[in-house]
Amino acid sequence: MSFNESDCWIELVDQPIDVSVVQEFVTTRSAGAVVLFLGTVREMTGERQTVALDYQAYPEMAVAKMQEIASEAKEKWPIQKVALIHRTGRLELAEASVVVGVSTPHRGDSFAAGQFLIDELKVRVPVWKRENWVDGTTEWVHPGADSGLPASESPES
Amino acid sequence: MSFNESDCWIELVDQPIDVSVVQEFVTTRSAGAVVLFLGTVREMTGERQTVALDYQAYPEMAVAKMQEIASEAKEKWPIQKVALIHRTGRLELAEASVVVGVSTPHRGDSFAAGQFLIDELKVRVPVWKRENWVDGTTEWVHPGADSGLPASESPES
Amino acid sequence: MSVSVLLFARASDLAGTSSTELEFDENPTVAEFKLALTQQFPQLEVLSKQLLVAVNNNYVQDGDAIPDNAEVACFPPVSGG
């Protein structure tokens, strides 16, 4: 599932994301600033230890929502290039589940746009993660749901 | 010139910066978020066109100040890994003059720390850039100096 | 009319299927649709207050009507990134 224009790269992938390719995509002589954000698999959530995360997506809607978020960001900031890549499937510790890249003429806009893109992605894009705890149990992470996991301890990047 | 601890990589280099090496350095299972910032050579500054930038540093002090900024950031945010790499010499359009990398457990801290690191670097670290304009003239960029270039039009990333 | 539904994440696990079909006399509202879904799968009750519904890739609210031939999906709050 992907959406590609010359200045916008949106994709769901089931393999490791090559950050250097994202960096090359967003870097351009019309920008003076590039911000890249990686959401990575963190081992500890409070006292609980993770061994891996499984990510599931609703592919068509996930790509449509990522495209919508990128379009909104382009209306707010002078974005030269933008990339939103989300991975699905099983991820080991420290692997990147999502990579956001954005370039703008000046750096303040790149930071603001980068933060907006990942904040909105986490609210709107239909992707879910399932914890594989070290004790062998698994658990879907659903903010606010009756999952037995307090919302304040929900894994988040 | 470099300063290296297991969680802090500070360096002045005179060759292109390999962003993927910086990304690998700052990525760790103890973090859920990585922010990378690249300052890149922008072609247009207002109506003026650049063909290249020359960067000069006062190496010992530049490394000392980058180390100082990294230490300050580590007091403010729960930083797992941090990298500040600045390049010197001649840079072509779209090349990275500086790469900042930082990882933290949660994403808000990575964005805040990344912005702090580059903002302070641009204020404190003794590095200077010289514009090579398309008309063949050259010009040091000195914020606030009597350079003939209005401060509001000073190239900045 | 018949409404095809996609289920994801814990909603799919609880229902034991990733898709189903529901029958209605006329176009249901989203609230009516959710009620019918949890009647078919009572085990979704644990998620009922949190269940989100999307029609043709957009989120919809309880009062909205589900149109003919729509792609309907039902899932818990998202947790990507």
Added chain:
Amino acid sequence: MSVSVLLFARASDLAGTSSTELEFDENPTVAEFKLALTQQFPQLEVLSKQLLVAVNNNYVQDGDAIPDNAEVACFPPVSGG
């Protein structure tokens, strides 16, 4: 005493050298040091209000004294990044 000075960027270009040496009867303040430097290189006047001074890798102010055997550097506002 003798103070060795490093010059950078436009200060170095204007002076035509990247280092120099200044003589003082006693430890000068930074203000006295800057005055002596611009007397030796009048072409630095154009930068004088902006010139920054660092001693042993730290910025110093006009009222500070320059200690013995210090590494002193003088340069315009920085523009890295």
